Amino acid sequence: MKRLLLAAAVTVVFFAAPATASADAPWQCGGPQDPGHCWWGYNHLTPGVNNWVPGPYNWWVTANVFKSNGGTITYGMYSASNGNWCLNNMSGSNQVTFFSPSDVGCGGYNRPALGYFSGNSSYTRMNVQA
Amino acid sequence: MLLLAIAIAVVFAAITRDAQSAAAPPPTDRLDRVSTRGAPFSSLLLRDQRVLNDMGRAGAEISILARSGERAFYRLGKDCYGSGPVSPSEYTFGVIKCSSDFPTAAQPVLDFSIFHSSSGGDAKPSAATLWRSEGIAADGVAKVALVTADGQSIAETAVVDNKYSFSALPAAGGVSLVAYDARGKVVFSEPTG
Numbered sequence: 227m228k229r230l231l232l233a234a235a236v237t238v239v240f241f242a243a244p245a246t247a248s249a250d251a252p253w254q255c256g257g258p259q260d261p262g263h264c265w266w267g268y269n270h271l272t273p274g275v276n277n278w279v280p281g282p283y284n285w286w287v288t289a290n291v292f293k294s295n296g297g298t299i300t301y302g303m304y305s306a307s308n309g310n311w312c313l314n315n316m317s318g319s320n321q322v323t324f325f326s327p328s329d330v331g332c333g334g335y336n337r338p339a340l341g342y343f344s345g346n347s348s349y350t351r352m353n354v355q356a
Numbered sequence: 357m358l359l360l361a362i363a364i365a366v367v368f369a370a371i372t373r374d375a376q377s378a379a380a381p382p383p384t385d386r387l388d389r390v391s392t393r394g395a396p397f398s399s400l401l402l403r404d405q406r407v408l409n410d411m412g413r414a415g416a417e418i419s420i421l422a423r424s425g426e427r428a429f430y431r432l433g434k435d436c437y438g439s440g441p442v443s444p445s446e447y448t449f450g451v452i453k454c455s456s457d458f459p460t461a462a463q464p465v466l467d468f469s470i471f472h473s474s475s476g477g478d479a480k481p482s483a484a485t486l487w488r489s490e491g492i493a494a495d496g497v498a499k500v501a502l503v504t505a506d507g508q509s510i511a512e513t514a515v516v517d518n519k520y521s522f523s524a525l526p527a528a529g530g531v532s533l534v535a536y537d538a539r540g541k542v543v544f545s546e547p548t549g
Contacts, residue, residue: 309474310472310473310474311472311473311474311484312470312471312472312487313470313471313472313473313484314451314467314468314469314470314471315467315469315546315547315548317463317546321453321454321455321457322411322412322436322452322453322454322455323451323452323453323454324407324410324411324438324449324451324452324453325450325451325452325470326440326447326449326450326451328446328447328450329440329441329447329450329451330450330451330470330487330488331470331472331487331488
């Protein structure tokens with residue numbers, strides 16, 4: 227019975243995560259295929275799950291970036307509709323950013339907030355809401 | 357007696373002029389302020405209100421600073437600026453940036469530039485090219501330019517009403533946004549792609 231309840235709970239979380247589309251997860255940095263860069267995104271939250279979200283008007287990205295040691299952060303999203311990454315750079319620290327996918331040329335069928343940054347950052351966090 | 361009065365008046369005028377000169381900082385120093393006040397703006401759409409609420413800026417005092425072509429530029433509260441379509445239909449704010457560091461001498465520009473890369477999936481974005489370049493600049497920034505890695509300026513535009521917007525963008529990627537004061541001194545630089 228316990229196993230059944232646990233399985234049910236995991237299933238709820240599994241399917242609820244993309245639906246709520248809100249998360250605060252650590253960035254994945256480095257790795258053998260991409261040393262020196264960090265990524266954040268649905269694929270990393272739920273590996274192997276198709277988290278593409280139809281758009282263009284029902285979601286947006288708020289990135290809270292906290293940087294204390296300089297450098298530039300690149301962040302953005304990828305649109306499956308037109309095959310574009312849509313990116314912006316941040317320098318400085320303590321920035322909060324919103325951009326609408328349709329306004330930056332990433333409207334349509336999207337993978338929202340596949341965050342990406344290069345540069346030095348002591349702590350970076352991205353929040354996605356749909 | 358008359359000569360004495362004239363002399364006193366001349367000395368007083370000189371002192372007043374010197375005091376005024378000292379009070380007004382030279383153009384290169386005005387990197388810590390955005391003086392354009394714009395006009396109050398309250399025609400928010402439902403989606404805008406939701407975004408501001410999520411960003412913790414619900415109830416922020418909003419003004420429209422300027423319009424340029426198809427884009428409008430806004431101030432939102434104390435530390436946020438944004439841009440969006442000049443004739444909103446679905447949303448007013450396409451981009452919003454908030455920074456406690458802007459405007460300062462260290463960060464006199466809040467750049468909204470968007471660049472695209474055709475790489476897809478989990479592949480690292482590469483070969484990025486500018487798709488739109490616009491933003492907000494402090495009073496002390498006179499113009500901004502797009503500069504290649506070897507230092508060649510390939511486009512520039514004046515800052516008007518604390519906003520800039522490039523009407524034509526270079527096809528080449530890897531350019532930086534460089535800001536200059538009225539004397540031509542570089543006051544800020546940031547990669548755009």
